[in-house]
Amino acid sequence: MSNNGELVGEFFMNGDTACAEGAISAGCRFFAGYPITPATEIAERMSRRLPVVNGTYIQMEDEIASMCAILGASWAGLKAMTATSGPGFSLMMENLGLGIMLETPCVIVNIQRAGPSTGLPTLVGQQDMMQARWGSHGSYEIIALSPASPQQMFDLTIRAFNLSEKFRVPVLLMSDEVVGHMSEKVVIPEIGAEELVFRKLPKNSRDSYLPYQTDGTLIPPMAIAGEGYRFHVTGLTHDERGYPVMNARAQNRLVTRMVDKIRLNSESIIMLEDHLLDDAEIVVCAYGITARIAKFAVNLARQEGIKAGFMQLITVWPFPERHIRMLASRVKAFIVPEINRGQMVYEVERCVAGRAITLSVPHSGGDVHRPEVILSAIKECHARQ
Amino acid sequence: MPDSDREIYERSTARYLRQDRLPHIWCAGCGIGPALNCFLRAIDRAELDADRVMVISGIGCSGRAAGYVKLDSFHTTHGRAIPFATGLKLANPRLTTVVFSGDGDLVAIGGNHLIHAARRNIDMTVICINNFNYGMTGGQVGPTAPLDIRTATTPYGNFEPAFNLPWLLQASGASYIARWTVLHLHELELSIAEAMRKPGFAFIEVISPCPTVYGRMNKEPEGLDSLRNYIKRSIIKNGADTRDTAIDKDGPIIVGKFLDIQQPTIHDYLSLMKDKAQKQVKK
Numbered sequence: 001m002s003n004n005g006e007l008v009g010e011f012f013m014n015g016d017t018a019c020a021e022g023a024i025s026a027g028c029r030f031f032a033g034y035p036i037t038p039a040t041e042i043a044e045r046m047s048r049r050l051p052v053v054n055g056t057y058i059q060m061e062d063e064i065a066s067m068c069a070i071l072g073a074s075w076a077g078l079k080a081m082t083a084t085s086g087p088g089f090s091l092m093m094e095n096l097g098l099g100i101m102l103e104t105p106c107v108i109v110n111i112q113r114a115g116p117s118t119g120l121p122t123l124v125g126q127q128d129m130m131q132a133r134w135g136s137h138g139s140y141e142i143i144a145l146s147p148a149s150p151q152q153m154f155d156l157t158i159r160a161f162n163l164s165e166k167f168r169v170p171v172l173l174m175s176d177e178v179v180g181h182m183s184e185k186v187v188i189p190e191i192g193a194e195e196l197v198f199r200k201l202p203k204n205s206r207d208s209y210l211p212y213q214t215d216g217t218l219i220p221p222m223a224i225a226g227e228g229y230r231f232h233v234t235g236l237t238h239d240e241r242g243y244p245v246m247n248a249r250a251q252n253r254l255v256t257r258m259v260d261k262i263r264l265n266s267e268s269i270i271m272l273e274d275h276l277l278d279d280a281e282i283v284v285c286a287y288g289i290t291a292r293i294a295k296f297a298v299n300l301a302r303q304e305g306i307k308a309g310f311m312q313l314i315t316v317w318p319f320p321e322r323h324i325r326m327l328a329s330r331v332k333a334f335i336v337p338e339i340n341r342g343q344m345v346y347e348v349e350r351c352v353a354g355r356a357i358t359l360s361v362p363h364s365g366g367d368v369h370r371p372e373v374i375l376s377a378i379k380e381c382h383a384r385q
Numbered sequence: 386m387p388d389s390d391r392e393i394y395e396r397s398t399a400r401y402l403r404q405d406r407l408p409h410i411w412c413a414g415c416g417i418g419p420a421l422n423c424f425l426r427a428i429d430r431a432e433l434d435a436d437r438v439m440v441i442s443g444i445g446c447s448g449r450a451a452g453y454v455k456l457d458s459f460h461t462t463h464g465r466a467i468p469f470a471t472g473l474k475l476a477n478p479r480l481t482t483v484v485f486s487g488d489g490d491l492v493a494i495g496g497n498h499l500i501h502a503a504r505r506n507i508d509m510t511v512i513c514i515n516n517f518n519y520g521m522t523g524g525q526v527g528p529t530a531p532l533d534i535r536t537a538t539t540p541y542g543n544f545e546p547a548f549n550l551p552w553l554l555q556a557s558g559a560s561y562i563a564r565w566t567v568l569h570l571h572e573l574e575l576s577i578a579e580a581m582r583k584p585g586f587a588f589i590e591v592i593s594p595c596p597t598v599y600g601r602m603n604k605e606p607e608g609l610d611s612l613r614n615y616i617k618r619s620i621i622k623n624g625a626d627t628r629d630t631a632i633d634k635d636g637p638i639i640v641g642k643f644l645d646i647q648q649p650t651i652h653d654y655l656s657l658m659k660d661k662a663q664k665q666v667k668k
Contacts, residue, residue, distance in 0.1 A: 005666070029476075030472070030475070030476050032472060051658060051659045051662035051663065052662050052663055052666045054659065054663075056475050056476065056655065058471070058475055060468060060471070060501075061468075061497050061498060061501040062497065064465065064468070065465070065467075065468035065471070065497075065498055065501070066468075067468075068461065068462070068465045068468035068469040068471075068472065069468050069469070069471050069472030069475070070472055071461075071469055071472060072441075072459075072468070072469040072470060072471060072472025072473035072474075072476065073472035073473065073475065073476035074472075074476075075459070075472075075473060076472070076473045076476035076477040076480065077476065077477065078476045078477075080472070080476070094462055095461075095462055095465060097462075098461060098462050098465075102459075225439060225457045225473060225477070225480065226436065226437045226439070226457060226477055226479065226480045227436065228436040229457065230435075230436070230455050230456055230457060231457055231458075232403065232451065232452055232454075232457075232458045232459075232460070233458075233459055233460070234451070234452060234459075234460035235460060235461060235462055236460065243406060243452070244452060244460075
């Protein structure tokens with residue numbers, strides 16, 4: 001352990017623990033949460049670790065309160081996080097929208113389990129992917145990342161904080177029960193090896209600061225509460241001063257800017273991992289734990305002489321439209337296995353736009369796909385004329 | 386030493402009212418404005434550093450208060466001002482956090498957060514404007530509305546028993562509890578100042594007229610009618626047993642400072658725990 005309490009070295013840890021350590025390494029110093037399987041280990045780790053690094057852990061009375069508390073903490077100048085699973089994620093949706101509207105950096109982790117409702121609390125699902133995109137009311141863009149290993153839980157938690165601070169948005173880490181609970185080697189680099197981003201602070205004098213005045217980047221500098229800026233922020237539609245303005249023009253101006261700050265920067269946000277894509281005729285596109293099984297199935301197909309390739313959506317939102325469109329013009333088929341009855345496959349299908357076969361390999365949850373199921377989908381596409 | 390009342394009055398509105406946001410949305414005869422003025426004056430009376438005074442509101446007429454103060458101010462979602470303020474305060478304990486909102490926001494949709502904040506004895510002042518109904522949406526019944534009261538959704542009279550807020554808050558663990566009507570402006574101002582200086586959870590209930598909707602349906606169509614009613618019905622009883630402070634349709638309205646006790650706050654316990662954690666890890 002380093003002097004300031006951050007871990008450095010090689011560890012054998014589960015994904016939830018790696019997520020908590022990623023947060024500590026990213027500079028997160030506030031965590032508010034509520035116990036829920038299979039995300040509880042993140043809260044437990046944070047409750048043990050945050051007091052040591054002079055941070056604050058609090059167990060709130062529910063997930064609504066947890067979400068609100070991290071927004072408040074973020075405005076007080078701390079990097080803040082919460083972690084939950086399906087039912088808690090549903091409860092967070094309204095105030096996720098408040099975070100978007102106030103342009104508040106924070107990270108929300110969802111260790112997905114199978115639903116609907118209480119569903120299978122201890123067993124895997126990937127069923128909140130569209131909720132991640134559209135779950136809060138209103139028109140907005142969101143950033144969501146999906147790790148496939150404990151190492152990625154660590155790395156992508158840091159990336160989630162960096163993106164949230166850079167773009168002044170809540171960022172979602174859409175993991176799943178298997179990745180959260182599996183234990184593997186996690187390498188935690190030296191302090192300073194990872195670039196850490198902190199929100200842009202205002203350069204104006206305290207009197208001239210306007211909380212939503214941009215400086216040409218679409219992302220307004222953010223003041224820290226209690227430092228004399230005397231700013232007002234509201235969940236109502238507002239102008240540069242943060243004052244409510246109730247008309248279509250102000251609405252269009254605000255919503256367009258908030259959407260554009262993600263859309264126009266999507267190339268720098270999107271991360272993909274590919275394998276054997278160069279000559280692939282059939283692309284298996286997956287995320288989270290399913291990505292690892294998909295990769296295995298692609299290798300099996302190659303052994304049988306089928307030109308299959310693999311793509312992991314590390315960034316699920318914004319969706320990598322351009323990448324899918326480019327591939328669609330030269331491959332025969334996309335196969336999308338996911339632990340739901342079809343969610344991200346609709347995005348793939350939209351971008352493919354009829355130029356290739358799009359095949360869903362659904363799974364209702366409770367365990368993961370068997371590689372043979374994905375392999376047989378590859379063979380089915382291979383056999384089609 | 387605090388300045389004279391008049392000086393405080395003139396200075397506070399000039400300094401702490403966001404005058405470029407005026408006129409405000411509140412109706413003539415509404416009690417929220419006078420209560421907000423009491424809060425603004427209390428900042429100087431309590432000799433606080435206004436840069437560190439945070440105002441957090443929820444949704445509703447009273448929730449608009451955050452938008453009219455020239456302080457760091459947060460207009461959040463319905464019922465969630467308290468958990469938002471909890472995050473602010475825990476992240477920076479040097480802030481003075483004041484939640485200014487209404488009875489529906491704080492006690493109905495936000496009721497769970499209210500009792501948990503009191504239980505934690507977090508250092509926070511909650512000013513609850515109680516006008517017994519949802520004014521912004523047109524006067525529907527609220528969780529503090531007395532039995533038999535008429536509202537937009539209780540046309541035959543309210544059939545739900547009401548919360549007795551001081552008793553609820555005392556049972557939940559608050560350190561400071563007071564109730565005034567907007568007739569008792571001086572007492573209210575002093576109470577808010579005292580509450581903001583007090584470590585721990587402070588709750589101030591402000592009985593307030595809503596002539597436009599509640600009043601119209603309950604024979605108090607002008608704000609003044611409600612004030613006359615308060616003159617008739619309110620009884621100052623500092624230290625009253627909070628079991629006796631329930632408000633019914635026509636009975637007395639007990640007002641005063643009901644509770645003012647010293648007890649450790651969550652911040653005291655948190656720093657003890659952090660010390661312990663840091664010592665344990667060093668070993």
